[in-house]
Amino acid sequence: xxxxxxxxxxxxxxxxxxxxxxxxxxxxxxxxxxxxxxxxxxxxxxxxxxxxxxxxxxxxxxxxxxxxxxxxxxxxxxxxxxxxxxxxxxxxxxxxxxxxxxxxxx
Amino acid sequence: xxxxxxxxxxxxxxxxxxxxxxxxxxxxxxxxxxxxxxxxxxxxxxxxxxxxxxxxxxxxxxxxxxxxxxxxxxxxxxxxxxxxxxxxxxxxxxxxxxxxxxxxxxxxxxxxxxxxxxxxxx
Numbered sequence: 001x002x003x004x005x006x007x008x009x010x011x012x013x014x015x016x017x018x019x020x021x022x023x024x025x026x027x028x029x030x031x032x033x034x035x036x037x038x039x040x041x042x043x044x045x046x047x048x049x050x051x052x053x054x055x056x057x058x059x060x061x062x063x064x065x066x067x068x069x070x071x072x073x074x075x076x077x078x079x080x081x082x083x084x085x086x087x088x089x090x091x092x093x094x095x096x097x098x099x100x101x102x103x104x105x106x
Numbered sequence: 107x108x109x110x111x112x113x114x115x116x117x118x119x120x121x122x123x124x125x126x127x128x129x130x131x132x133x134x135x136x137x138x139x140x141x142x143x144x145x146x147x148x149x150x151x152x153x154x155x156x157x158x159x160x161x162x163x164x165x166x167x168x169x170x171x172x173x174x175x176x177x178x179x180x181x182x183x184x185x186x187x188x189x190x191x192x193x194x195x196x197x198x199x200x201x202x203x204x205x206x207x208x209x210x211x212x213x214x215x216x217x218x219x220x221x222x223x224x225x226x227x228x
Contacts, residue, residue, distance in 0.1 A: 034214035
């Protein structure tokens with residue numbers, strides 16, 4: 001089973017600053033990597049798939065990069081609505097989520 | 107607009123059974139693999155099970171294999187999850203999710219329902 005490890009567990013960022021979230025796979029998942037955003041009391045929302053393709057309606061300040069085992073989600077300038085928990089997920093012949101990174105207001 | 111509406115959750119005793127449903131609309135249901143994903147209180151997301159569009163192949167997490175059964179009725183645009191031998195650790199919010207645009211069953215989830223809560227407790 002491929003294990004997905006996200007870091008840090010919590011990221012404290014000021015509005016307008018850049019946030020960089022990491023996701024590491026225990027073995028290569030190629031580019032079969034997605035990122036989701038979840039706000040309290042809401043269902044997860046797809047942000048990025050294929051490691052770097054933004055989903056429909058996702059603002060350009062969200063970008064994804066990486067392949068193989070190392071992936072990054074970057075939020076270029078944090079807006080108030082971006083404070084949430086972010087999950088990575090691989091879908092390379094199975095499905096596993098990371099444990100999540102909480103982005104909180106500094 | 108894609109809509110996924112889960113139902114059937116509730117309080118059940120350990121060892122009991124429950125059947126969840128997910129009513130889908132806004133897309134050609136039979137063309138897409140559908141999945142269940144759960145989230146224990148205060149915890150992260152855990153993939154549970156997936157069924158391909160035609161209703162053939164099914165996939166299960168080790169934690170539920172042999173106890174949960176996923177099924178679908180494409181004539182009713184509905185996905186099901188039959189849960190037996192329930193344990194306290196199955197307590198969670200259960201989401202249904204639609205497969206995105208990938209060639210095979212293994213894909214990201216591009217639409218999610220709001221979830222139905224399951225509590226396993228005596």
